[in-house]
Amino acid sequence: MAKFKLDDIDHQILNMLIENTRTPFTDIAKKLNISAGTVHVRVRKMEEAKIIQGSSLTLNYNSLGYNFIAYVGIFLEKTSQTQFVLNRLEDIPNITVAHVTTGKFNLFVKIRAKNTEHAKNVIFKIDDIDGVSRTETMISLEESLNDKTRLMKSIFEEM
Amino acid sequence: MAKFKLDDIDHQILNMLIENTRTPFTDIAKKLNISAGTVHVRVRKMEEAKIIQGSSLTLNYNSLGYNFIAYVGIFLEKTSQTQFVLNRLEDIPNITVAHVTTGKFNLFVKIRAKNTEHAKNVIFKIDDIDGVSRTETMISLEESLNDKTRLMKSIFEEM
DNA sequence: GGTGAAAGCACCGAGTT
């Protein structure tokens, strides 16, 4: 991947789109004193360079009945089983993030479920995967901060 | 919050917008054999009901130089300091998620940094917060799965 | 790499069924 150089205009475009993906390019153009065509070209280039990978809605999981979040640390019998287990984890949609980690656990995943009963089923599914020796669960009582946009904005301020 | 009943049309609209927030309403309308006006009204209602909270870009952090992910478990001196510490954590933009948890740790956060040196500074900042007795870090060697959209889509299939 | 204008569409409200 060729290193792609972003300038301040790009950062500002990203900052506005991060807040709201549907911000009209004409609004962005006005604010930055450039033409809408320029905004369009720059966004397309960032998409082609895969800096912008896509866009997604932020949904309210609580109102969809998904109130339960937990993190599960996974111990494997052998680390050589890592890829196999990761593939099995992919089949469980309630796992929203999976990491290979150093330290205590071999793998570490985040799960989102409707309630404790539902979460139990998810954890049992994980325990059932060949190669998983045991798991350790941490239940989230409160997700007090979950805002990717904070990081993104700070990245551009630092640069 | 009044319970808001989503029907299958709503689910399909969400599924298309989850993939790409800028999908034209006319495209959605064609696919679902409804009018674009109806799509518009339904989306607005879901926004008003706060089911759709907003939209955001998916950026490639690696190409922005942010290659380092770790999870940090935080032990507090007293649980009564929870809110105070959460507020301090908010000031660190590299913390992208924070949870109050049961089990081993009192708090649990995810950090994203440029490299190990940068991460070290972030962790030291956490250690320096009043009320934090110690921390335990798990470094992610690989983020193999990070796709909210999988969960969202599965939610609508189940319903 | 940027502009400005023009053509093509999409959005979104009003009125209707």
Added chain:
DNA sequence: AACTCGGTGCTTTCACC
């Protein structure tokens, strides 16, 4: 509720700078 329709405004391209 959902549809059609039309004014308004957004996107996207292109010739030119």
